[in-house]
Amino acid sequence: DIQMTQSPSSLSASVGDRVTITCRASQNIINYLNWYQQKPGKAPKFLIYAASSLRSGVPLRFSGSGSGTDFTLTISSLQPEDFATYYCQQSYGIPLTFGGGTKVEIK
């Protein structure tokens, strides 16, 4: 199985801050890397596909980068509605696997 390691597991930030979350794959996954946002009691919401392509309707303050084994999700200016848990996920190999999540909390 391809292991996905996210860091940090949690962070505290203020509205307006720039936030970066990293995700590392245990092997080369090219760009088959996707990002999701989950709020308490809700299903995950798909944000970014193919490492850096923004899903239609997702705010431009979200961006993704990386290829191979190292990837990042950046929120350029954190908004109140962005406080949530973020997951990376690889679709290169079966089984599909997820990172452990990064909880973004209010400072």
Added chain:
Amino acid sequence: QVQLQESGPGLVKPSQTLSLTCTVSGGSINGDNYYWSWIRQHPGKGLEWIGYIYYSGITNYNPSLKGRITMAVDMSKNQFSLKLSSVTAADTAVYYCVRWEYGEGRPLDYWGQGTLVTVSS
């Protein structure tokens, strides 16, 4: 807009079989680029992929669930289903049905709202 909705019992006894159905609306289940998946999330934990079924009936399951999974598709009802046998308390989780889009990046692009299944006597 594609929507998915899970249905099934919220309480299952240990050793019995968990059965869930996902109804897809706003799109056909027999699209070429779509694999219909189940994902679960243990309380307060991360996400675990259970498996997928293609409209033709082709399946692929997570080996970690050790042969306890059966998935099926019913194109006449635009539904797909999950059966998980010999359940234990470790199978207590929120179960999501999800569309896996086999295009660029292959994202899990549409999710059901999730249904909590508790395994308890």
